[in-house]
Structures are given as C-alpha cells and as structure tokens.
Amino acid sequence: MAKRQQFDVIIVGGGIAGASLAYFLGQAGIGKVLILERENQLAAHSTGRSAASISEYDENDVVLDLKILGSRFWRRPPEDFADHPPLTSVGVLSLFDVAGFEKLEGREGELRARGLEFELMRPDAVRAKVPALTFPGMGGALYAPQDGRLDVHGILQAYLRHARAGGAQMELGAEVLGLVHSQGRISGVRLRDREVEAGLVVNAAGAWASTVGQMAEARAVELQPKRRSLFTFAGPADVEFGNWPMVWSDPHEVYFVPEAGEMMLSPMDQVAMGPCDPSPDDETIAASLERLSELAPSLVPRSIRSRWSGLRTFAVDGAPVIGPDPDRKGFFWLAGQGGAGIETSPAYGQIAADLIVSGRSSRFEVSRLAPDRFPVTNAAETLAMARDSG
Ligand SMILES: Cc1cc2nc3c(=O)[nH]c(=O)nc-3n(C[C@H](O)[C@H](O)[C@H](O)COP(=O)(O)OP(=O)(O)OC[C@H]3O[C@@H](n4cnc5c(N)ncnc54)[C@H](O)[C@@H]3O)c2cc1C
Structure with missing residues (x-):
C-alpha cells in the first residue's frame, strides 16, 4: 500500500502569495511544506500579469503600511536572496x-x-x-x-528556490478538488489521484480563494x-x-x-x-x-x-485576509492581495509565517488582516445563531 503523505503545511496556490509564505516558513525552519498549483506552469494567473511595480503610496491605510514594510525588504533584501536586485528604482x-x-x-x-x-x-x-x-x-x-519596478519572475524563483532548499516541495498540475474534514477540522486535501494530510491547509488560491474557502466550510469571507x-x-x-x-x-x-x-x-x-x-x-x-x-x-x-x-482580488474593505479561520481549525487564509500582492509579499508572507509558527506577529497589528474582522455569515453558523436566538 502506498505510504500516506503527511506535511506540516499544504499551500493551495503557487502564485506569489503561496511562494512568499513557503519562503518565510523555510526561514523559520518549517520545511515540511507542500505547494499545490493547479496549472502546469508558474505564475499563470495574477502573478504573471502584473505591472511589476512598487508604488508605496496608497489610499488604504492597511495596504499602505504593508507596502512600507514590503519596501524595506526590496530595498535591502538578504544578500543571497536573488541573482539580480529585485527592485529597480525608476521613481x-x-x-x-x-x-x-x-x-x-x-x-x-x-x-x-x-x-x-x-x-x-x-x-x-x-x-x-x-x-x-x-x-x-x-x-x-x-x-x-525609491519606488519603481520589480523583477517578478526573479522574485518568484528566489522565493521557491530558498523554500525548496529548506525542504518545501511543489507540485504543478495539482488541482485541489476538495478538503479533508475530520473531527470538525481540516486535515488535508483531496487531489485527483490521492489525498494528502497536513496539520494546516493554507488558502493562497488568488481569485479562487472563495471557492477554496467554501470547500473548507470556513468563514464566508467575501472576496x-x-x-x-x-x-x-x-x-x-x-x-x-x-x-x-x-x-x-x-x-x-x-x-x-x-x-x-x-x-x-x-x-x-x-x-x-x-x-x-x-x-x-x-x-x-x-x-x-x-x-x-x-x-x-x-x-x-x-x-x-x-x-x-x-x-x-479584494475583500470588501480592500485589505488582505490573513490568519487562521475563526470557524474551521486547520484552515488558514492568505488571500485578497488586491493590486499590491507582489510588492507587499515580503510583508504578508512574513506575517503569515509568524502567525503559523507562533500564533502572533510583532511586525503588524494582525487584527487588521484577520478573517474574523468580517461578520459571521457561514451558513452553518447562521443557522446555529438563528436556532440559538429562537
Ligand atoms: C494587471 C495587473 C497589474 C498588477 N500590478 C501590480 C503591481 O504593479 N504591483 C503589485 O504588487 N501587484 C500588482 N498586481 C496584483 C498582483 O498581481 C496580485 O496581488 C498577486 O499576483 C496575487 O497573487 P496570488 O498568489 O494571490 O494569486 P495568483 O498569482 O493568481 O495565484 C493563485 C494561484 O492559485 C492557483 N489555484 C487556484 N485554485 C486552486 C486549486 N483549487 N488547486 C490548486 N491551485 C489553485 C491558481 O492556479 C493560481 O496560480 C497586479 C495585478 C494585475 C491583474
């Protein structure tokens, strides 16, 4: 019988969001990570279609603060991060x-x-x-x-190269068709040919994040x-x-x-x-x-x-949705990166890794990103609330 695969973290989505998280998990010593990407190539969706720019000013204060945090990384990345400087400051x-x-x-x-x-x-x-x-x-x-253009391809490759060196694996052409529920929590994913177990499943599915959230029967975050x-x-x-x-x-x-x-x-x-x-x-x-x-x-x-x-892809308040699902254990959101998901990736990737490793982050007020900032509209909970109030 084939041995069951088991990971600490499975990341659904191999765009910049999933790749940045895998990188920062690797930096924190978490290497039993599997990134699953439905397409046969990298950056097939939003990540491969951006304007590759970094423009820190933003009308949304949460995004502005994430951009400022992200810029610090791009201006002074770790020495061995990429083959070429990721940022060209054209202004x-x-x-x-x-x-x-x-x-x-x-x-x-x-x-x-x-x-x-x-x-x-x-x-x-x-x-x-x-x-x-x-x-x-x-x-x-x-x-x-100091703002300007980012080498998106080089950045994605750099995140993944370091993540792999830390033990992470990546599978292309691997669509997550469903999530495995056991005893009220998410314990893995269902692929076309098998199930894979994990302590935590991360939803980094970009425009498909709502669909993956529904698979988890998680908080109904509107994206x-x-x-x-x-x-x-x-x-x-x-x-x-x-x-x-x-x-x-x-x-x-x-x-x-x-x-x-x-x-x-x-x-x-x-x-x-x-x-x-x-x-x-x-x-x-x-x-x-x-x-x-x-x-x-x-x-x-x-x-x-x-x-x-x-x-x-945007949440209703325009800020990313990052953190553990309040209603479904074993499920974590890394979604709603909107129009700044490349430049803010070192900020939210690091914050998400902090939350996964220690349950908190000293870098950012994480309640501004948390999925529980949205009202409870999960169908099951709404029914339960209706029952309770009846
Ligand atoms: C025209 C344009 C210009 C932009 N310009 C900029 C810019 O200048 N600077 C900037 O910072 N940002 C910019 N952005 C925004 C940025 O591109 C996004 O915020 C970022 O790429 C989002 O990354 P992601 O990883 O969440 O999404 P994606 O790159 O879309 O990755 C999500 C991945 O999940 C996969 N997936 C979905 N469902 C499943 C499943 N069930 N199983 C397995 N895999 C699945 C998808 O195939 C996809 O590859 C721009 C976006 C656009 C469209």
Missing part, C-alpha cells in the same frame, strides 16, 4: 488635481510618520521630469524616487476578483523617454511607464467578475486613450502592440 510620480493635492499636503506629516519617503512636487517640477505631461488642472505630485488590463505601444519617436519615472494619474484613471523600449499603460479598469482567465476589451482601451489625450496628448499611439488582463 513613481503620483499626480493629483488641485483638491487632491491640498488634501495630500494636509496628510504630509502623518504619511512621513508612517515611514513613507517622498517629495511633494509642484506642476512645473513635475513637467520638468516628464515633459509630455500637460494636465491643465494639475495641483502637484507625490514623487517617490471579489476584478479585472485589470495593461497594454504596450511605441513611445514618442522624437523624445528620450526611457528614463521617465512611472506616472500614475488617478484623475485620468491611467498609469504608464517605459517598458523595454516601449510604453506600458493601464486603463486602471476594475470590472468585477468571477474567477476566470480575463482579457481586455477594445472599449476599455479606447476610453483610456481618450483620457491619456487629456493628460499627455503626445503619447497617444496609433496602434497597440500587446495587451493582457488579470484579476486583482
């Missing part, structure tokens, strides 16, 4: 209209106290950096010179995947644009950045949809070029070179 310029910039100035002290490093720039200085910008109603910009698209086109022929920073304009709902001799632009679309393999639509791209014509008319291209979309 990020976040543009604001007059009202937005006034609000930002009002928050300057608080943002610096949180640890955000930035300069506030007036429109003239902004246009000196990126001469293509017109934006008549510009109030100013937040310029973060909404939203499509975001990117496309590339030729930059202006007569301008040296390769050294421009990344430019974000929330008022125009676009961001763009030089990418390998071209420009890459996102229409900042956020179309809610079920977990799937999404693709961009012509209307979304055309509308974003209309908006670009108000921001930087000389950049509007005649044609698009390549385009793609991916899903960014």
Whole structure:
C-alpha cells in the first residue's frame, strides 16, 4: 500500500502569495511544506500579469503600511536572496488635481510618520521630469524616487528556490478538488489521484480563494476578483523617454511607464467578475486613450502592440485576509492581495509565517488582516445563531 503523505503545511496556490509564505516558513525552519498549483506552469494567473511595480503610496491605510514594510525588504533584501536586485528604482510620480493635492499636503506629516519617503512636487517640477505631461488642472505630485519596478519572475524563483532548499516541495498540475474534514477540522486535501494530510491547509488560491474557502466550510469571507488590463505601444519617436519615472494619474484613471523600449499603460479598469482567465476589451482601451489625450496628448499611439488582463482580488474593505479561520481549525487564509500582492509579499508572507509558527506577529497589528474582522455569515453558523436566538 502506498505510504500516506503527511506535511506540516499544504499551500493551495503557487502564485506569489503561496511562494512568499513557503519562503518565510523555510526561514523559520518549517520545511515540511507542500505547494499545490493547479496549472502546469508558474505564475499563470495574477502573478504573471502584473505591472511589476512598487508604488508605496496608497489610499488604504492597511495596504499602505504593508507596502512600507514590503519596501524595506526590496530595498535591502538578504544578500543571497536573488541573482539580480529585485527592485529597480525608476521613481513613481503620483499626480493629483488641485483638491487632491491640498488634501495630500494636509496628510504630509502623518504619511512621513508612517515611514513613507517622498517629495511633494509642484506642476512645473513635475513637467520638468516628464515633459509630455500637460494636465491643465494639475495641483502637484507625490514623487517617490525609491519606488519603481520589480523583477517578478526573479522574485518568484528566489522565493521557491530558498523554500525548496529548506525542504518545501511543489507540485504543478495539482488541482485541489476538495478538503479533508475530520473531527470538525481540516486535515488535508483531496487531489485527483490521492489525498494528502497536513496539520494546516493554507488558502493562497488568488481569485479562487472563495471557492477554496467554501470547500473548507470556513468563514464566508467575501472576496471579489476584478479585472485589470495593461497594454504596450511605441513611445514618442522624437523624445528620450526611457528614463521617465512611472506616472500614475488617478484623475485620468491611467498609469504608464517605459517598458523595454516601449510604453506600458493601464486603463486602471476594475470590472468585477468571477474567477476566470480575463482579457481586455477594445472599449476599455479606447476610453483610456481618450483620457491619456487629456493628460499627455503626445503619447497617444496609433496602434497597440500587446495587451493582457488579470484579476486583482479584494475583500470588501480592500485589505488582505490573513490568519487562521475563526470557524474551521486547520484552515488558514492568505488571500485578497488586491493590486499590491507582489510588492507587499515580503510583508504578508512574513506575517503569515509568524502567525503559523507562533500564533502572533510583532511586525503588524494582525487584527487588521484577520478573517474574523468580517461578520459571521457561514451558513452553518447562521443557522446555529438563528436556532440559538429562537
Ligand atoms: C494587471 C495587473 C497589474 C498588477 N500590478 C501590480 C503591481 O504593479 N504591483 C503589485 O504588487 N501587484 C500588482 N498586481 C496584483 C498582483 O498581481 C496580485 O496581488 C498577486 O499576483 C496575487 O497573487 P496570488 O498568489 O494571490 O494569486 P495568483 O498569482 O493568481 O495565484 C493563485 C494561484 O492559485 C492557483 N489555484 C487556484 N485554485 C486552486 C486549486 N483549487 N488547486 C490548486 N491551485 C489553485 C491558481 O492556479 C493560481 O496560480 C497586479 C495585478 C494585475 C491583474
């Protein structure tokens, strides 16, 4: 009879979330870890489709604090972490209209106290950096010179290489079809050809995290995947644009950045949809070029070179969902990384590993991430509550 496989931790999902957790578990000496990825290749979903950027400023305070924590890692990664530096600091310029910039100035002290490093720039200085910008109603910009681009492929490989060296195993083409329940807890996973036992099953399934949560009959955490698209086109022929920073304009709902001799632009679309393999639509791209014509008319291209979309998955309050399930022992959430799951991965990967190893983390106020911040809507519990109150 085949020997039953047993692990300390099984991670469902081999994207950046699962890989970062495996890395930090390995650093903590937990090596009996199995990562299960449904696809036959790595980074087939959100992780392989990102803009690969790090832009610390964020309207969501929880995400902002995670980004600041993550940046510390990217600026000074462990010496043996990756073959190449994971971060290239090209700088990020976040543009604001007059009202937005006034609000930002009002928050300057608080943002610096949180640890955000930035300069506030007036429109003239902004246009000196990126001469293509017109934006008549510009109030100013937040310029973060240390932000920039991340080598996502190198980072994913580095997380997994170190995790494997610590004993972790990874299986591709391994879809988790169900979870094994025994005595009220989760004790393993069911694959097409076998069951595998584990002390803890981690839900790092990205856009499919709700589905895996349902398999566990866990707390019904509402997670909404939203499509975001990117496309590339030729930059202006007569301008040296390769050294421009990344430019974000929330008022125009676009961001763009030089990418390998071209420009890459996102229409900042956020179309809610079920977990799937999404693709961009012509209307979304055309509308974003209309908006670009108000921001930087000389950049509007005649044609698009390549385009793609991916899903960014959010909880209702926009913050990630990280921690043990409050209703189902043996089940742990690592989901809802939204639009910052690459840059924040060293922060939440480490926090999740802390929680798994010791039940707490001194790095972050973990109640801000915990799945029990959501009301009880688990069907079984709702029935039980209804019964109790009846
Ligand atoms: C267009 C776009 C731009 C973005 N730009 C940035 C950016 O600039 N910076 C940044 O930090 N973030 C960015 N993001 C967000 C970032 O990509 C995500 O937050 C991050 O990749 C989420 O990682 P993940 O591991 O949770 O998800 P995924 O990479 O989707 O991994 C989840 C994996 O789980 C697997 N899975 C699901 N169900 C099962 C199952 N039952 N059994 C086994 N495996 C399963 C899936 O196949 C998938 O590979 C962007 C996202 C998009 C779409």
